[in-house]
Amino acid sequence: MVKRKNTRMIVLFLAPAMLFYAMVFLYPILRTTVMSFFKVETVSQKVGDWKFSGLGNYFKLFTANMFHASMFNFIKILLVGGVVVLALALLFAVILTSGIRGKRFARSVIYLPNVISAVAMGTMWLNYVYNIDYGIFNNTFTMFGGAPVLWTGPGTLFWSMLIAYSFGMVGYHMLIFISGIERIGTEYFEAAKIEGANVFQQFWNITLPLLKGVMRSNVVIWTVSVTGFFVWGQLFSPVSLSFDTVTPVNYMYELVFGASSSAITERDAGMGAAIGVLMAAVVVVVAALSTLITRRDDVEL
Amino acid sequence: MAKASKFRGINVRKEVRLLPGYLLCAVWIVFTFILVAWVVCASFLSSNEIFSDSMMSSFFTRLTTFTLKFDNYAKAWGTHNVGVYFLNSLVYTVSSCTAIVLISAPAAYVLSRFVFRGNAFIQSLLSVAMGVPAIMIIMPLFGIVTALHLMNQPSTIIFLYIAMNIPFTTFFLMAFFKNLSPTYEEAAAIDGCSPIRTFWRIMFPLAQPGIITVSIFNFITVWNEYFLSLVFANKSQVRPVAVGLYNMIQSMRYTGDWGGMFASVVIVFAPTFLLYIFLSERIIAGVTGGAIKG
Incomplete structure (x- = not known):
């Protein structure tokens, strides 16, 4: 670090970024938080017309059926999706760092869905993978003598959506795991090999404990992505909100901007703000918990 | 290996x-x-x-x-408006990616190079922004934009794209500036070059590998962005590809031009897909570099 006094330059160089930050992050975050405690009908309503309602918006949310469904779906995505995605990502990361041939190629292909627009990916899944007559899933099933499945029916729609979403996310989390594994010194594994440890013993006793910090990053990043879960819900239920695919952001979009249908007739920006605060709270809680759990006996790499 | x-x-x-x-x-x-x-x-x-x-x-x-x-593509580009969306996205992406770097690089340089009060605080503010769900900020922004009658303006959308990507880009570039040796600045100072000139003439060009990597990232993020443009660009003439494609798919239910629809899908993912084919190693190195910092 250069310790010369250079206040003018520091201010000049930071000002534009900070100005953007204040306008697009700081002010909106504060305003949304305040708004969640007021009865506000439309977003553009003047602050003078806001009526203080305490926790009213939150109570209203907790009695709304659609919100229950959205939170239930959110938790399923967060937990079930999280466990499956992170497990698969870790599995691929371990496979690709075990001296396999074509590592770079495999890594690139598995990450690929992350660079493609979610709308484009969703279209491929809905029109091809899940198609009942010629879709790749049903074709594979019938080839092995199974019966075709209706992937986008009432009971399966949610899981189909989760599979399509998770498929793309695996590659991203895999890359983070790989970089974590590559920072573990090879001497640990060599020592273990000399001691006669097999692949699984090496994984449980070396890789996993040393990846705690990386695991924490992955859990937090996953949580942040899931709180923004929106476009997949829209793609899988395009006409109106459905209990199968609604997530908090889909519900909030309907409440505040009331786009597509008559599922919700009244506008309520205050409730929308409360949903935003709840989602932010989830991120804060997960980040704090994971720090607490991993810090206890952290190994510095 | x-x-x-x-x-x-x-x-x-x-x-x-x-x-x-x-x-x-x-x-x-x-x-x-x-x-x-x-x-x-x-x-x-x-x-x-x-x-x-x-x-x-x-x-x-x-x-x-x-x-x-091939007329599926012609139809997608013309009749289904994908050409308009594509050019919109191109304008949004190129202009916002340029501006993001010009704003973030100086901030990243100062944060990584100088000791001053509030440095750590600004860094933690930036890291908070990377975890804030979009739904936390979208409503006040919508309020401001409608109050100022700036809905459906390309400049509004570009402004938001710039702002949304500043925290990540600044963090990413900080790591790059940290790794540059301070001898460059010392030599420049001896030659009588002012610190600001030193940054633009020497440090900024030296950080070029990082700037290119982060710009590829921003390109992909902005090109695929959906939620903000859904709210702030609800007219066909200003829509970028992701929202444009979504709207097209919805109307496809009634027109039934499936070939045209899949051609549109290909047009929409082609730019980021091709970029990835040529630059995948760079992008992959960037993911891990950026994520661990964040």
Whole structure:
């Protein structure tokens, strides 16, 4: 670090970024938080017309059926999706760092869905993978003598959506795991090999404990992505909100901007703000918990 | 790479041990390939051919007889408005990516190079922004934009894209400036170059590898962005590709031009896909660099 006094330059160089930050992050975050405690009908309503309602918006949310469904779906995505995605990502990361041939190629292909627009990916899944007559899933099933499945029916729609979403996310989390594994010194594994440890013993006793910090990053990043879960819900239920695919952001979009249908007739920006605060709270809680759990006996790499 | 193996050739025992790993990777990779290949094939066929069991054979017939339906692309570009969305996205992406770097790089430089009060605080503010759900900020922004009558303005959308990507870009570039040796600045100072000039003439060009990597990232993020543009660009003339494609797919229910729809999908993902094919190593290195910092 250069310790010369250079206040003018520091201010000049930071000002534009900070100005953007204040306008697009700081002010909106504060305003949304305040708004969640007021009865506000439309977003553009003047602050003078806001009526203080305490926790009213939150109570209203907790009695709304659609919100229950959205939170239930959110938790399923967060937990079930999280466990499956992170497990698969870790599995691929371990496979690709075990001296396999074509590592770079495999890594690139598995990450690929992350660079493609979610709308484009969703279209491929809905029109091809899940198609009942010629879709790749049903074709594979019938080839092995199974019966075709209706992937986008009432009971399966949610899981189909989760599979399509998770498929793309695996590659991203895999890359983070790989970089974590590559920072573990090879001497640990060599020592273990000399001691006669097999692949699984090496994984449980070396890789996993040393990846705690990386695991924490992955859990937090996953949580942040899931709180923004929106476009997949829209793609899988395009006409109106459905209990199968609604997530908090889909519900909030309907409440505040009331786009597509008559599922919700009244506008309520205050409730929308409360949903935003709840989602932010989830991120804060997960980040704090994971720090607490991993810090206890952290190994510095 | 082949550090564990003592032999340059094939170590049969090792390869056999890795077989389950190979199999799993192969299944995943083949699936991904089929997914992309299918939509590319479908984009050259008529609706009837797409919805038949002999889709692949009709594709090869058309391929060998030079009758691939390129007019699907013409229709997508013109009739279905994808051309408009594409050019909108191009303008939004190129202008915001340039501005993001010009704003973030100086901030990153100062944060990584100078000791001053509030440095750590600003850094933690930036890291908070990377975890804030978009729904936390969208409503006040919508309020401001409607109050100022700036809805459906390309400049509004570009402004938001710039702001949204500043925290990540600043963090990413901080790591790059940290790794540059301070001898450059010392030499420049001895030659009488002012610190601001030193930054633009020497440090900024030196950080070029990082700037290019982060710009590729921002390009992909902005090109695929959906939620903000859904709210702030609800007119066809200003829509970027992601929202444009979504709207097109919804209307496809009634028009039934499936070939045109898949052609649109291909047009929308082609730019980021091609970028990735040529620059995947760079992008992958960037993911891990950026994520660990964040």
